[in-house]
Amino acid sequence: MSTLRNSSPLAVTGKYLALGFYVAFALFPLYWLVKIAITPDKLIFTEGTALFPSEFTFENFQTVLIATDFLSYFKNSVIVSVGTAAITTAIAAAAGYAFSRFVFRGKRLIIALMLITQMFPLLMIIAPIYKIVAAVGLLNSLTSLIIVYTAFNIPFATFLMQSFFDGIPKDLEEAGMIDGCTRFEALRKIILPLTLPGLGATLGFVFTAAWSELLFALMLINSNDTMTFPVGLLTFVSKFSVDWGQMMAAGVLALVPSCLFFIFIQRYLVQGLTSGAVKG
């Protein structure tokens, strides 16, 4: 805050201008998504790039919800994303805790291997993954997606969780163990409540990653019943035309769970939960 006090009005204005520009730049595609979703079909091409449509309609939303399989895609996506987020976070939290607190043989090797898995473009391994999934008979199932997404997200989620655990002083669980806890009790009663921001961030990150994943969903799912939302979106593209209005309406609806999810976890993302634990 002290820097604010000393800066000239010009610098402050400049800062807010820059921030404003960035926010507008980042949010513009979202705005466009909403705009097209509520523009009647007949105006989409005639009005071109006008910032505001001259007429509004919610017809696109109605069509998407009633006349298409959108709700089924949506449900599949929720199952896959929530499942992936829950499983990944549970595993990553356990692994992250171990990396943060324990010294064990092969720790560096495991960390190195996990980093290596992050180096390859996913395209390279699509074929082998397809072969494996097909061989175990999991094609066209949501389970296959949950397994694949979990596998890909665990390394990053583990590093994320580890950094959160690293931020919690070791003294706290030692104090807990001296106070009569087993290590597990100390973890549950002392460390876990303090890691909620980390768990929230990890859940959010994995959820969004799974929610918007297209490549594997496209490869592993063919049947309409088990399509996730990003794959389902492609059904709005037909051989001769693209149903822009409906596609955008579906896109807007797909944003809802992500937004809800972040509203729900944002209070855990607030910093400073551990303040007061140790000196300073």
Add this chain to the structure above:
Amino acid sequence: MARIELNNIAKAYGPVEVMRDINLTIDDGEFIVLVGPSGCGKSTLLRMIAGLEPISGGDFTVDGKRMNEVPPRDRDMAMVFQSYALYPHMDVARNMGFSLEIRKAANEERVSKVQEAARTLGLSKLTERLPKQLSGGQRQRVAMGRAIVRDPSAFLFDEPLSNLDAALRVEMRLEIARLHQRLKATMIYVTHDQVEALTLADRIVVLNAGDIQQVGTPLDLYETPANKFVAQFIGSPTMNILEIEPKQGGLSLKNGANLGVGLTNAQAGARELGVRPEHLNIVSPEEAHISGTAELVEHLGSDTNIHANVPGIGQVLVREHGHFALKSGDPVGIALDLEKTHLFDADGRRLAA
């Protein structure tokens, strides 16, 4: 209440042995201070006693029962951490009562014990606050309260005062001394501050590089340090160490000044002479053993520290009581209180007469 014994305790990290043959007996109700420079192993030793650090060798017993492999929760010891380690998501009362909560003690018992501890520590009005709403001194009190509520067989303190400012440190030091008088519990206290050690301890254990240098009462260590390390570590300002040359007809300093004292047979190997600044006096040139110039004079009110430069010897620190009218640059004559000097051999061991 506990009698704690360490027999040939060793600590190794993998192949690296950092501590060996640590032997120490701590009597029931005794206040023991482990003191030494950073990295001497004092905190590691305390953590081994607490059960937070595995013991690599030897026997650790409490009241005759071997405890090496007992987990910390079953050792019945309370610990106050340097960082306080308060649980940030619990209020003061819950922090202090957490050990009873874990042991599933009755609610009334917990509340009454917490209230009593809060009262003795002056925390009664703060029991509903979270740690982040407390000052450093208050957090320190909560950490102590958490230990008191336990009513443990031994209290362990790991540099509990080093994060406090100077005034608060003195206050909390008194509080800990009072606590010990009232509870008469066994206490083991780790610090690098020799003032804390001298003021609190029944007995002090001086550690250096993983070895016990000396165990004794504060006065023992001050008056008969076992070696040069203890001599220089205990006492403030630090003891002067002067090189000597044993000669016919008495002890001579490096610059040739003869002190006129003979050496006993046991002292034949003496290489250095130690004398505390308070056992040196500024005297007239005729009475002086050595003379030089005052380089820097520090007037502290209660004392005056005179850093003198003595040709052929180097820096010598003299401490005079009260205000001493002397400016830097003045010539000074210095006399040694020969009763209070210590002789050390080539290995730094003190040679008794």
